[in-house]
Amino acid sequence: MILETFPVGPLACNCTILGDEESHEAIVIDPGDEVARIHQRLDEFGLRLMQIVVTHAHIDHIGGALKLKQLTGAPIYLNENDLPLLKMMDTQAAWVGVRVPDVAPPDAGLSDGQIVGLPQYPAEVLHTPGHTQGSVCLHFAPLKLLVAGDTLFAGSIGRTDLPGGNFEQIIDSIHSRLLALSDQTKVLPGHGSATTIGQERKGNPFLQRR
Numbered sequence: 001m002i003l004e005t006f007p008v009g010p011l012a013c014n015c016t017i018l019g020d021e022e023s024h025e026a027i028v029i030d031p032g033d034e035v036a037r038i039h040q041r042l043d044e045f046g047l048r049l050m051q052i053v054v055t056h057a058h059i060d061h062i063g064g065a066l067k068l069k070q071l072t073g074a075p076i077y078l079n080e081n082d083l084p085l086l087k088m089m090d091t092q093a094a095w096v097g098v099r100v101p102d103v104a105p106p107d108a109g110l111s112d113g114q115i116v117g118l119p120q121y122p123a124e125v126l127h128t129p130g131h132t133q134g135s136v137c138l139h140f141a142p143l144k145l146l147v148a149g150d151t152l153f154a155g156s157i158g159r160t161d162l163p164g165g166n167f168e169q170i171i172d173s174i175h176s177r178l179l180a181l182s183d184q185t186k187v188l189p190g191h192g193s194a195t196t197i198g199q200e201r202k203g204n205p206f207l208q209r210r
């Protein structure tokens with residue numbers, strides 16, 4: 001298995017490449033920016049991109065998706081509840097102070113319970129609204145791995161003050177869906193360092209009152 005996560009763009013969104021050395025197939029999660037670098041890594045690993053999976057439609061996570069699709073032909077997956085955010089990319093670019101990236105409607109949705117990823121490394125989509133209405137996490141159960149987008153961070157949670165954000169809802173999503181996973185589950189958040197479900201269950205200040 002090839003698993004590489006690196007921060008891209010001015011907001012340092014964690015982009016993840018997951019590949020299989022036997023089939024030479026890969027998926028990329030959250031290609032927010034630096035598409036040339038992502039494409040180069042795929043090339044260096046000799047991987048063919050099968051899916052571009054976007055955890056939510058904030059510019060720092062989706063900004064490079066269309067460019068990567070144009071380079072590789074891979075389809076873009078996004079939860080439909082984030083389509084309104086996709087349509088306000090000019091507003092989002094103004095928040096961050098960057099140029100407006102070209103975007104296009106996704107090729108496929110990401111609904112709760114759907115299986116994405118590679119045949120060798122499947123992931124279940126967990127719909128976890130709160131940071132945005134279309135936010136999802138990807139649970140690679142056989143790998144004991146959760147790619148959490150901006151729902152859960154090491155010691156923190158995603159902000160809920162932007163359009164589509166809801167604090168009660170993100171807390172509920174984390175308690176009902178993410179804390180249901182085993183303590184050993186490794187978490188790759190959308191920003192910052194990796195953590196585990198056990199570590200966050202015990203020490204995350206946003207998850208202690210219940």
Ligand SMILES: [Zn+2]
Nearest residue numbers: 056058131150
């Ligand atoms: Zn976000």
